Amino acid sequence: ATAEEWRSRSIYQIITDRFAPVSDTAPALTSPLPDDCDPGQQTWCGGTWRSIIDKLDYIQNMGFDAIWISPVSRNIDVQTPYNYSYHGYWVNDPTSLNPRFGDSDDLLALSDAVHKRNMYLMVDIVVNNVPSLDNTTSQTADALVADDSFWQDPSYFHPICNIDYDNQTSVEYCWLETTNVSLMDVNTENAYVISTLQSWITSLVSTYSIDGLRIDAAKHVPGTFWPGFCGAAGVFCIGEVYTSDIGFGAEFQTEGWMDSILGYPYYYGLMDAFSVAPMGNMSSYITIAQSVLNSFPHPEYLGNFLENHDLARFRNLTVDPRLGQNAMVAQFLFEGMPVAYYGQEQDMAEGSRDPYNRAALWPLGYENGTTTELILRLNTIRHKMIEQNMTWNGETYMDARSSFIAYTDYDVAIRKGPIISVLTNRGSPTQNVSFGVPSTGWARNEAVVDLLTCNEFATGSGGSISVSYSADGYGGLPYVFMLVSDARTLNICTND
Ligand code: ABC
Ligand code: CA
Numbered sequence: 412a413t414a415e416e417w418r419s420r421s422i423y424q425i426i427t428d429r430f431a432p433v434s435d436t437a438p439a440l441t442s443p444l445p446d447d448c449d450p451g452q453q454t455w456c457g458g459t460w461r462s463i464i465d466k467l468d469y470i471q472n473m474g475f476d477a478i479w480i481s482p483v484s485r486n487i488d489v490q491t492p493y494n495y496s497y498h499g500y501w502v503n504d505p506t507s508l509n510p511r512f513g514d515s516d517d518l519l520a521l522s523d524a525v526h527k528r529n530m531y532l533m534v535d536i537v538v539n540n541v542p543s544l545d546n547t548t549s550q551t552a553d554a555l556v557a558d559d560s561f562w563q564d565p566s567y568f569h570p571i572c573n574i575d576y577d578n579q580t581s582v583e584y585c586w587l588e589t590t591n592v593s594l595m596d597v598n599t600e601n602a603y604v605i606s607t608l609q610s611w612i613t614s615l616v617s618t619y620s621i622d623g624l625r626i627d628a629a630k631h632v633p634g635t636f637w638p639g640f641c642g643a644a645g646v647f648c649i650g651e652v653y654t655s656d657i658g659f660g661a662e663f664q665t666e667g668w669m670d671s672i673l674g675y676p677y678y679y680g681l682m683d684a685f686s687v688a689p690m691g692n693m694s695s696y697i698t699i700a701q702s703v704l705n706s707f708p709h710p711e712y713l714g715n716f717l718e719n720h721d722l723a724r725f726r727n728l729t730v731d732p733r734l735g736q737n738a739m740v741a742q743f744l745f746e747g748m749p750v751a752y753y754g755q756e757q758d759m760a761e762g763s764r765d766p767y768n769r770a771a772l773w774p775l776g777y778e779n780g781t782t783t784e785l786i787l788r789l790n791t792i793r794h795k796m797i798e799q800n801m802t803w804n805g806e807t808y809m810d811a812r813s814s815f816i817a818y819t820d821y822d823v824a825i826r827k828g829p830i831i832s833v834l835t836n837r838g839s840p841t842q843n844v845s846f847g848v849p850s851t852g853w854a855r856n857e858a859v860v861d862l863l864t865c866n867e868f869a870t871g872s873g874g875s876i877s878v879s880y881s882a883d884g885y886g887g888l889p890y891v892f893m894l895v896s897d898a899r900t901l902n903i904c905t906n907d
Contacts, residue, residue, distance in 0.1 A: 437461035448771035453494035474790025504561035540594035609643035634668035671712035685738035689838025713747035837887035865904035
């Protein structure tokens with residue numbers, strides 16, 4: 412699928428080993444399985460492509476219509492100083508599948524099951540680096556043989572050096588890791604390497620009908636490598652560009668390196684405003700979000716997340732659930748595709764960092780709660796506006812650019828087409844304040860509804876709206892306002 416086909420989607424990120432347990436239909440492939448999955452042990456907990464199939468209902472019932480799964484290729488399968496490669500990123504042979512997750516029939520079955528639901532399949536891929544238990548240049552050749560690597564010639568790698576993150580050339584040519592499990596940097600300028608990787612990705616995408624790729628460590632490969640690679644893939648490419656530097660991130664689009672990147676810059680804005688404790692830095696969020704809109708030609712292709720397998724769980728950093736609710740509105744209803752990390756919907760709080768942020772989901776059950784319902788609601792609002800091409804002032808939700816129509820140090824109102832999200836970082840304690848949006852753009856005396864609670868309001872003089880964080884006991888909840896007439900059209904909040 413293309414970027415244009417992806418942009419309406421909402422993505423659920425899965426660590427294959429950790430999302431769903433073995434069952435009758437998904438028997439264990441790996442042994443021994445730990446009795447309980449302790450992420451600190453960095454070993455397999457047993458999830459497979461088949462076990463994901465068992466739980467697709469759970470994902471779809473929250474309104475997601477795409478999944479992103481761990482890398483599918485073969486990994487080194489030995490004990491290392493970081494124990495085992497349960498995460499799938501230590502790929503030593505892209506051309507074979509990882510038997511820990513299943514075989515070719517199993518991956519085909521997952522792809523089929525996903526497509527039968529009209530969902531998309533995104534696969535994580537690693538080309539920048541290849542693991543080695545050795546870390547000296549002279550021994551690279553031996554290491555490759557010892558690790559049974561697909562790449563048997565040292566000329567397929569750059570010589571060892573440590574990355575200097577202030578120097579982009581070094582970021583591209585040096586090794587991501589040089590101790591314990593070294594990550595040898597692939598020579599992505601070598602003609603044989605280029606053509607081999609291109610043929611591999613063409614074949615992987617077509618064999619398993621993959622709809623999109625999440626490209627690991629994309630900033631560690633010269634940008635000019637990607638158009639040929641993503642062209643060979645023929646599907647949407649979204650790169651992992653781990654940076655808060657908006658200008659650098661935007662180059663992936665402006666230079667035409669790939670369709671898009673995961674929204675690290677926006678993430679840092681969300682963290683500034685909503686993470687850790689109430690009364691954070693809202694103006695930083697607004698500045699960053701506005702700059703993202705100004706810098707990316709296609710902000711609607713970004714992937715917006717609050718947590719992932721390399722970062723702290725949001726609810727590990729942030730105890731107050733109100734901050735999470737506001738942050739999720741900003742995650743789901745801003746330009747870009749929402750990307751929710753498995754467990755976010757269960758308020759998973761374990762994990763300030765890798766490996767603790769990758770706990771198994773199954774001990775928490777797959778129950779519905781406040782956060783799963785909020786996610787379903789946000790996905791539903793977004794999907795319905797997009798499907799029905801709802802417009803405001805002649806612009807659809809997708810085409811309208813978010814505009815920050817009112818703000819204080821702790822509150823912001825964002826108009827995006829037919830909706831106005833009103834967010835605060837005041838947190839749970841009620842405060843004797845209200846936040847006024849003097850001109851919403853709607854007329855005076857219009858009936859509007861908060862789509863999160865279905866409470867109705869009327870606009871005041873000049874089309875104003877005011878929300879109160881005091882007496883009514885709501886605390887700092889988010890609001891998503893829409894005209895009642897539009898909500899009727901979408902059939903949201905009409906069940907009373
Ligand atoms: C293993 C162990 C860990 C141990 C670690 C040292 O080694 O498991 O317990 O702590 C995979 C596995 C990991 C494993 C690694 C290494 O391999 O998943 O468990 O860790 O063996 C991707 C993937 C990631 C994956 C790899 C490697 C790459 O998402 O899961 O890891 O295939 C860098 C890379 C990025 C990479 C990330 C982990 O490291 O760029 O591609 N992720 C700065 C740098 C970033 C850097 C980041 C974190 O630090 O600029 O490039 O990411 O190290 C902002 C700045 C940013 C800055 C942040 C911190 O602050 O703007 O630039 O990021 O303000
Ligand atoms: Ca590189």
